[in-house]
Amino acid sequence: MIVEVMGRTAGWIALHAGIAGGGDVILIPEIPFDIDVIVRKVKERSRKGRRFTIVVVAEGSKPSGGEVTAQRIVKESAEPVRLGASVLCWAPRSKKQPESRPGP
Secondary structure, three states, X not given: OEEEEOOOOOOHHXXXXXXXXXOOEEEOOOOOEOXXXXXXXXXXXXXXXXXXXXEEXXXXXXXXXXXXOEEEEOOOOOOOXXXXXXXXXXXXXXXXXXXXXXXX
16 A cells, blocks of 8 residues: 655655554655665565554655655646655656565
8 A cells, every 4th residue: 555645845744653653664755765675675574474554655755866756736836846656657667566466
């Protein structure tokens, strides 16, 4: 399960929400992430019999060496860059997708 929360430049909301909600992986803007590390974590949990992994993503999170993902630009706005949906952009880029497990 991937949960994207507010956090354009600071990850404190994601961090607190992830801890309170039992997140297994928490991605914040202050620490660039490596998608392969996340995939390994998901696979490891799956091998141990965990049926799901909660990944909490602050909207300003970015991959190592990458940039923040802009969902859209609203030129008339004081803050024209709209962040969000970063998961849709970086998740498919992983060369190694988590193994799917059959349901019960």
